Amino acid sequence: MEVMVSYAWEISSGLVTTIGLFLISLVFGFFLASAMAFLQIFFRGVVSEGIWSLMFCIRGVPMLLILYVMYYGLPEVPLVRNTFLWDIFASPFWCTVVCLSVVEMAFTSEIMRGSYYQTPKEQLEAARSLGLNGFQTFRVAILPAMIRNGFAAYTTEVIMLCKSTALAFTVTVMDVMGYANEIRSRTLDTYQPLIVAGVIYVCLAIATRTAMAGIFSKIAVSGRDRVMAL
Amino acid sequence: MMLEYLSSGWGLQFMRAFATSITAAVFSFSLSILIGIALSLWAGSRFKGASTLVKTYTYIFRSLPDILLLILLFYSIDGFIQSAVKFAFGTPDIRISPLVPGIIATSIVLGAYSTELLKAGWAEIPAGQNEAARSLGLSGLQSLLLITMPQVYRKMIPHFGSLWLISMKETALLSVIGISDVVRTASLGARSTGAPFTFYGIAIFIFIAFAVASSKVFRRLEIKSRRTAGAV
Numbered sequence: 001m002e003v004m005v006s007y008a009w010e011i012s013s014g015l016v017t018t019i020g021l022f023l024i025s026l027v028f029g030f031f032l033a034s035a036m037a038f039l040q041i042f043f044r045g046v047v048s049e050g051i052w053s054l055m056f057c058i059r060g061v062p063m064l065l066i067l068y069v070m071y072y073g074l075p076e077v078p079l080v081r082n083t084f085l086w087d088i089f090a091s092p093f094w095c096t097v098v099c100l101s102v103v104e105m106a107f108t109s110e111i112m113r114g115s116y117y118q119t120p121k122e123q124l125e126a127a128r129s130l131g132l133n134g135f136q137t138f139r140v141a142i143l144p145a146m147i148r149n150g151f152a153a154y155t156t157e158v159i160m161l162c163k164s165t166a167l168a169f170t171v172t173v174m175d176v177m178g179y180a181n182e183i184r185s186r187t188l189d190t191y192q193p194l195i196v197a198g199v200i201y202v203c204l205a206i207a208t209r210t211a212m213a214g215i216f217s218k219i220a221v222s223g224r225d226r227v228m229a230l
Numbered sequence: 231m232m233l234e235y236l237s238s239g240w241g242l243q244f245m246r247a248f249a250t251s252i253t254a255a256v257f258s259f260s261l262s263i264l265i266g267i268a269l270s271l272w273a274g275s276r277f278k279g280a281s282t283l284v285k286t287y288t289y290i291f292r293s294l295p296d297i298l299l300l301i302l303l304f305y306s307i308d309g310f311i312q313s314a315v316k317f318a319f320g321t322p323d324i325r326i327s328p329l330v331p332g333i334i335a336t337s338i339v340l341g342a343y344s345t346e347l348l349k350a351g352w353a354e355i356p357a358g359q360n361e362a363a364r365s366l367g368l369s370g371l372q373s374l375l376l377i378t379m380p381q382v383y384r385k386m387i388p389h390f391g392s393l394w395l396i397s398m399k400e401t402a403l404l405s406v407i408g409i410s411d412v413v414r415t416a417s418l419g420a421r422s423t424g425a426p427f428t429f430y431g432i433a434i435f436i437f438i439a440f441a442v443a444s445s446k447v448f449r450r451l452e453i454k455s456r457r458t459a460g461a462v
Contacts, residue, residue, distance in 0.1 A: 060395060060441025061434050062402030065413050069434070072417075073426040159293065166295030170406060177298060190305045198294050198302070205293035 003189075008196045011179040015200065017093070018175040021165040022204075025097050026158065029104025036105060037112035051109075058106035063164055067099045071171040096168040100161060107157050115150030116142065147219060155212040162208055163201065176200050240419055240429075247415035248436060251401045254333050254411065259397040261337035263390070266344030270352055273345075284345060291342035297403050303335035304328075304407050332404045340397055347389045351382045384455045391448030395441055412436055 036055065040048045058066070074080045074089050088094045119142050127141035169178035180197035184190055273284040291299065308331040315324050355378055363373035405414035416433035420426040 056441070056445075057438045060399075061437045062399040062413065064402045064405070065416070065430065065433055065437065068413070068417060068420075069426070069430045072420060073430050076426055163293070163295040166297050177295060180298070184301075191302070194298055194302045198298055201295055201298065202290060202293045 004192055004196060007180075007183055007193050010183065011176055011193065011196050011200065014174050014176040014179040017168075017173060017178075018165050018200075018204070021093070021096055021100060021168055021173070021175060022162050025100035025104055025165075026161060028097065028101035029108060029161070032101060032105035033108035033112060036109035037116065040109070040113055041116055052113075055106040055109055058102060059110070063099065063103050064167055064170065066103065067096065067167060067171055070099050071095045092168070092171045092173045095171060096165070096173055100164060103164065104157070104161050107160070108154065111150050111153045111157060112146065115146040115153075118149045119145040147216075151212075151216050155209065155216075158212060159205055159208055162204055166201070240415075243415050243419070244412065244432060244436070247410055247412045250329065250409065251398070251411040254329060254336065254401040254404060254409075255394075255398040257333045258336035258340055258400065259394055261333070262340035262344045262393070262397070263348075265337060265341030266346075266348040269341070269345045270348040273349060274352065284349075288342045288346050291339060292346070296339050296400060297406060299339050300332075300335050300403050300407065303338055304331050307331040307334050328407070328409055329404075332407060332409050336397070336400050336404070340393065340400060343396065344393055347386060347393065348382065351385045351389070352378075354385060355381050387448060387452045387455055391445065391452075394444055394448070398437070398440060398444075 036051055040051050070089065071092060075086075080086060080089055088098065123141045123145065124137060127137040132140060165175060166177040168175050169181050172178075174182070176197050180193040183193040187193075269284050269287070273281040308328065311326050311331055315326060359377055359381070360373050363377040364370070368376065401411055402413045405411050405417070408414075410418075412433050416429045419429035423429070
């Protein structure tokens with residue numbers, strides 16, 4: 001038990017890194033995904049299809065492979081080595097952030113696109129016939145419906161992102177998993193450090209779920225309240 | 231350049247690695263669905279506490295990083311298999327491929343996802359369907375296989391499609407444990423030849439081609455199941 005406590009002490013020093021990876025890539029991923037979903041919805045044809053295919057490809061490739069390409073592959077490119085990009089890709093932390101954001105973008109943009117097309121057409125037409133312009137229609141008729149339809153899937157995706165941060169240890173980032181793995185290879189004790197790390201990740205996931213449920217109950221107002229507020 | 235590497239022995243390596251990845255994916259996909267069916271039936275059964283236990287399993291396994299679970303399960307199962315072999319044959323000399331504990335570990339991790347999917351699919355089938363089948367004189371098993379399962383299957387196909395893709399991606403994590411799958415072969419090649427883009431490019435190409443092919447297959451299965459929906 002004492003050993004476990006000393007492990008917990010050491011492993012928890014990686015907690016800031018894990019939470020940093022998680023939150024930074026969550027924000028980046030969300031904005032990138034919004035941009036990609038916007039491009040796919042409002043520019044039909046080649047642009048939309050091209051972006052969709054790119055997102056499909058990113059979703060089909062294991063994150064570990066993308067991480068390896070960014071960390072071991074990109075430094076070989078002169079463009080990366082000689083410009084400001086080197087500051088980003090020389091650090092394993094920022095490499096992981098870029099990788100996580102890109103993967104998050106691919107999954108979240110599909111959730112956004114899906115929930116946009118789930119909105120009934122009549123709802124749009126009704127808003128238009130009330131004399132609302134494009135942006136107002138989006139704000140009143142589409143966005144609330146999108147949040148209602150897509151939030152559960154997005155919560156699952158956020159939990160997935162939280163879990164994916166653990167892969168960072170494969171490129172030498174010292175996060176929770178990194179410290180657990182370091183103890184594991186130093187002491188040859190497989191179970192205890194991993195169990196301690198596991199408890200930390202379960203707590204993180206519970207906290208994330210609670211936070212997401214709180215956010216959902218705050219922002220998912222019914223469609224009628226939105227019209228009243230306008 | 232790519233062809234040069236592929237013909238100089240790396241092609242064979244990649245083919246072997248792809249076979250390993252596919253084997254791991256197929257077995258862990260099938261096993262995880264079996265786990266899902268068994269657990270969602272068990273959760274709905276009369277046993278008190280069964281549904282709580284299943285819920286705890288899916289909740290914890292879906293909250294933990296897959297790589298952490300894989301390492302933890304891999305070493306436990308590997309140790310277990312080795313002592314079982316020693317007990318059964320009397321000698322510790324028989325080597326079991328590390329792929330076996332690897333596959334079992336990924337199946338248990340993916341089993342949490344498929345249990346959750348199947349439980350949701352099951353809940354959508356009205357209880358009256360089963361009751362009607364029973365009143366027609368079908369046994370419990372017949373009703374399950376002939377009435378409930380085909381409907382669950384039809385609802386689940388798109389979800390199974392994504393679970394299949396997740397299984398394939400999950401096998402990439404086995405490379406961290408030391409099993410020579412596509413990702414590990416690519417990293418070894420990249421490191422020993424100093425041409426990371428060629429080797430990672432081949433691996434990425436394999437995964438994308440695989441994802442495209444499987445999404446086509448699953449779309450066809452979905453269309454086919456819709457067509458036969460009225461016939462049953």
